[in-house]
Amino acid sequence: MTNQNQTGWNFDNSYARLPKSFFTSQNQNPVRSPNLIILNGLLAKSLGLNVEELQTVEGVEVLAGNRIPKGGCPIAQAYAGHQFGHFTMLGDGRALLLGEQITPQGDRYDIQLKGSGRTHYSRGGDGRAALGPMLREYIVSEAMDALGIPTTRSLAVVETGEKIARETYLPGAILTRVAASHIRVGTFQYVAKWGTVEELRILADYAIKRHYQEIENGENRYLSLLQEVINRQAALVAKWQLVGFIHGVMNTDNMTISGETIDYGPCAFMDTYDPETVFSSIDVQGRYAYGNQPYIAGWNLARFAETLLPLLHDDEKEAVEIAQDAISGYMNKYQKNWLEGMRAKLGIFNEEKEDAALVEELHNIMLKYRADYTNTFRGLTFDKMEDTPLYGTPEFTKWHELWQARLGRQDESKESSLELMRNTNPAVIPRNHRVEEALEAAVNEGDLSVIKKLLNVLSKPFEHSPEQEEYCKLPAPSNLPYRTFCGT
Structure with missing residues (x-):
């Protein structure tokens, strides 16, 4: 010591x-x-x-x-x-x-x-x-x-x-x-399986005191704990989806009670938009594919709810109904967070019922033409779509007209929309080929300059500076899929 x-x-x-x-x-x-x-x-x-x-x-x-x-x-x-x-x-x-x-x-x-x-x-x-x-x-x-x-x-x-x-x-x-802490859904599963109800209560009280003190004196603080964790995870996974982040191992031991992303094993960021994208070498069935992440989060939260049943109500049947009612609201909360984020990515301030369809159509076009996820939104931000595969296609031309009409149905100016998009759509993400380039230089050559330059660029993702241009470029075409490994 x-x-x-x-x-x-x-x-x-x-x-x-x-x-x-x-x-x-x-x-x-x-x-x-x-x-x-x-x-x-x-x-x-x-x-x-x-x-x-x-x-x-x-x-x-x-x-x-x-x-x-x-x-x-x-x-x-x-x-x-x-x-x-x-x-x-x-x-x-x-x-x-x-x-x-x-x-x-x-x-x-x-x-x-x-x-x-x-x-x-x-x-x-x-x-x-x-x-x-x-x-x-x-x-x-x-x-x-x-x-x-x-x-x-x-x-x-x-x-x-x-x-x-x-x-x-x-x-x-x-x-x-x-x-913030390393308390996981899996921590509660461990105590619920091998501990006592009193130990489960101690763990829940500790988690509340550490992360949710505002509910500490509530009428049913354990139901409130479940609801707060649902809220944070719904917001977190929406943020993942909005930048094309794929966790790779969304096991229940890798979901925190605090709502933080944890365990960066076989994670990666999506280049070409495709909901079925999987990078992890061990996810052979695509359980944790990009498009599945919101649903897996709901599944994990249901497992968390199960651990809390003895604390939610003395009657098991009543406890199950309380838990099911809480969990049933997760997907709506996720969708609300995600759609709000998508509106911001498109410079939209107010809400219209047709917004979801507008966003869905853009994703359909991106999927059809194998467009880069990040660069598509970056191109929309600065009205520079020439370098994307969407440019000049009839589907995108029609969509662009609908989008411009949508922007016209709000009080905010075009300058305000541009500022919103600039602050929401990153110029740079940790592109996989750039990460591999930095790791190879550091591990194989002992050269840390590449990783330090990359970290500096990534620290200002919304700067949209000329120095970031080279980090926006896509990797060279490859016949081999990009694969990541957990390192264990």
Whole structure:
């Protein structure tokens, strides 16, 4: 343990004060020769941390899991989950929660080391992580934050100096992940399956106190908890769809109670618009395809509702009816969020009944002509559709006339619509070929300049600057589908 706390660590460990069955205290697994690859200075400062001290030998050893920071209490959290529809016992098999950092503003964030070694919950494997997947999570999670999408954040990536075995031997690494919390739907499933009703109540009360204090004294706070989680997930998944983000592994252990995006394994952003797009190498049935994500979120929320039944009402039948009533409203909430977002992407301020049909027709045309999702909306924003496959087609010409007429039926000016579209349609996303280019340079050549330039561009997605033009370009045509891997 460090004797000094010049770095600014200010830990509390409220989760570690919950029932012992919720977690396992864990010894750290030191690595051979930690080397700081990348550090998120702005995030560090917002957490109240000293950027310079984090880069010292002692600071890097904390980020590598070799040293416990002052006040830290390393634990591995227990949880279960439906993985591709199949229920199983899980838990942090390669991660350690160091503690909860209390910021100068009084906010609370989990500080977790991902790839820190085997734990009580490891299910085979070495509990380690490779440098490439950890850098991928750093890139994509920070891009999501810049896009205004609730997400876990990445504080640092440290190379361990050790090789790990996957298909070949790869350089090992540890990611420091920052989250509002790591309480998942799967956490509730674990306690509902293997704990007592009283332990379930303790977990629910903890989640409410941590994320939804405004409902703490409500008449039925557990129903309110269910409703609030539904609201946040409906808003979150709508935001995913609006930028073409595909999570890849929407298992119930990867859905947070806080409403943050978590676990950037085989994730990617869609180029060509197609609802059936799947990138994950393990999603052979397309369960988590882009077009399925809203429905899978509803399925996951139903599993969450099931865990709360003993708390919703003493009578099981009555509890089921309460839960079903809450869940039945999810899809309408999702659709409302998504349509509001689509209106903004098209510069529309007010509501008309025909808006959904207008949006649907645009997507149909994009699908038919295999248009790039992001660049289509970017082209509409600046009236530069010449470089898209939609340009000059009869379907798009007709649609464009309907859209222009729709914009004319609102009080706001064309300049206001343009400003709304500029602030809603990103110029840049973490395009897959750009991410791979950055990872290859960093992992294979030790060149971090490519990843740093990419991160800088992604940090200002709505800037629409000339410097971003090259990052808007599509990858070269390929006969092979793009595939991502979870890195475990």
